[in-house]
Amino acid sequence: MSPPLSHIFVLMLENRSFDHMLGFSGIVGTDAVTGRRRPINGLTGSEANQYQGQTYKVNHPADAVMAADPGHEFTDTVEQLCGPTATYPPGGNYPAINNSGFVNDYASHTRTGAGAIMKCFAPDQLPVLTMLASTYAVCDSWFASIPGPTFPNRFFACGASSGGLDHSPSTAEILTWETFAGFQLPHGSIFDAMGAKFGSGWRIYAGDNFPMATALKNVHHANVINYSSFANDVANANYTWHYTWIEPNYGDVAGGTYRGGNSQHPLDGVTAGEALIKSTYEAIRKSPHWATSLLIVTWDEHGGFYDHVIPPRAVPPGDTQPGSKYNRYGFTFGQYGVRVPAVIVSPLIPPNTVDGRLYDHASIPATVEAAFGLKPLTARDAAANTLLPLLSLTQPRDTPKRLPTPVALEARRIRRIVPRLTETVDKGNLPGVLLAAARLDQSISPPAESRAILARVQSIQTREDARQYMDEVNRKAEAEKSKERARLRLLRRKPRKRTTKKKSSR
Known part of the structure; x- marks a missing residue:
């Protein structure tokens, strides 16, 4: 039997699909269930979309920075998954999915180069992620919790629900709904549950002063520490917080360029995010808590990038109904979003594991609940697979102390499409x-x-x-x-x- 977990750390980055990041990684590992060797469910190179009579195949290397922010709102994702003519019937079943509309949707967001949405990273472009995924466990069936944007997906990671939210809310909506109280999930968040059991059982580290988790009710800025303190804090043997949520620096959100951050937003590139992954891993690896810690590295949603795997049906959280106050499109939450990367790190995981079990962001609270004896928050996390079976070793194994140095990718000279500062504030995050x-x-x-x-x-x-x-x-x-x-x-x-x-x- 593995030793009990003392600490769970989660680092959630921004807007990348599994195929876009790891589809060409070539990782072959031991299946977590069968014990057989197999490749990850990646790309062959033949996967394609059609647009205006032209075939756009997946290819690599990926561009360092995108010319325009790919669409990833609810309606964008319907088009990407189901094709250009598809629509979602409010309160009904999600349309048939064939992953055929990624290029068509990106063409509506950029002037040229719509095929860039099919480009994927080569493993030498992402040395940190590639080494981490091949050294520990990579999940190749981890899906965004809803086929839509950042905020509802991040809420699912924090509470196995978005409270019915199926879109990026406007400023007027937020202020009308909650003023300064914060967004209320019907059954609370994992932070509420940990606080109720341990008093001060959780902490947030953030790369800037405005982490998105602080939009939730009962998550106050007093609980947030700047990420620059993380390595020093976790090195302390008395680091008492069982659950640690880590948010990146999002860069220039107001200007819509996201420059200067390390979230891996498509307009800002991946290199700084690779450095964030590396520093987080190495801080925990050097800490006295390493032997009984679990680190989850994942991305909130696909960001508009192509993935070839058809997302399956999902268990609705059951805490809201279509047409509730946050529910613009009448979404029933019976459908997962696009597949995203997820790497699970612990010295109790056998090396080079490939896990094909079904996960979504609700597996994060489900894992915390299973580790620390908490009840499920919703029907979604009650049904979700937890990550604890991956920790199958009885003793910590020898693991790398350091990860490779991130590669500085050279951006092509392109005409970037970024919002004007005179544009309305009611867009995206x-x-x-x-x-x-x-x-x-x-x-x-x-x-x-x-x-x-x-x-x-x-x-x-x-x-x-x-x-x-x-x-x-x-x-x-x-x-x-x-x-x-x-x-x-x-x-x-x-x-x-x-x-x-x-x-x-x-």
Whole structure:
């Protein structure tokens, strides 16, 4: 029997499909169920889409940076999975899937080069991910929880539900629904469940001040630590948080370029994200908790990139009905989204494992629940496979202390399509990130300013407005951190009172 887990770490990156990242990796390993050697369910090179009479086959290498952000909203994904003429009937069954519409949909987002959506990385472009996947366990049947965008999929990773959310919400929707309270999942999140059992059983590390998990109710910025402290913190033998959620730096979200981040967003490239994976792994590997830790590295959704595997039907969470207040398209949640990469890391996993069991992001809370004795949050995680069977070794095995250095990929000279700063704020992730910014602003401001903060956020109309506001909140947050650091330095310098022992008289 394997030793019990003490810590589970999750690093979730952005917007990449399995085939796009690992389809040409050539990994061959031992099947987790049968024990036989087999290749991952990757690409042969013959997989293709048709567009305007032309055939676009999968190929490699992939471009370092995409010319335009591929579509990955609910309606984009319907087209990608089911073809250009497909529509989803509200409250009904998902249309028949044949994975034929990826090029057609990307053509609606870019001026030229629609076939770029079929390009996949060669293994030498992703040395960190490739080594991690071939050294531990790679899951080749892990799907996004819904066929749609970032926020609902990240919510599934945090609570086995999106509370009915099937789209990227607008700023007006968020402020009307929740103001500053945060997005309420009907049965709460895994953070709520861990907190109820352990008191302080979880922690979040983030690469910037606006992690998306802080859009959830009861996830406060007081629980968030900058990622720069992660390696030092986890090296402490008294690192007491059983569950650690790690979010990347998303870069320029307000401007829509995502530059300067390490989330692996298609407009920002993969190299910085490779470095984030490497630093996270190496920090845990060097820590005193390595022997009883589990690290999950995955991506929130496919980001519009091609994958050849047809997603199967899914178990609905059962906590909402079509037409509820977050449910724009009447989605029933009976269908998984596109397959995404997932690598599972532990010294208790046999080397070079390939796991073909069915997973989605609800397997994250399901695994935490199984490890720490918690009840399922919804019907989705109750039905989900957990990752614990992968930890089949009775003793930790010898494992690499370091991963390769990421490769700096050279971007082609292309005319990139990025949003204008005059465009509406209500696109993609930005409204949800604005909610995170507003919640942070409220938490570091006097209570009397709450009404003014709400009015300020409600007045934001354009990306430039959002950028100005987020910059202001960043400055306020950094000033608060400086004050806190100064306070701690003062406490450390404060001399202790000496106590003198009274001489006893004889």
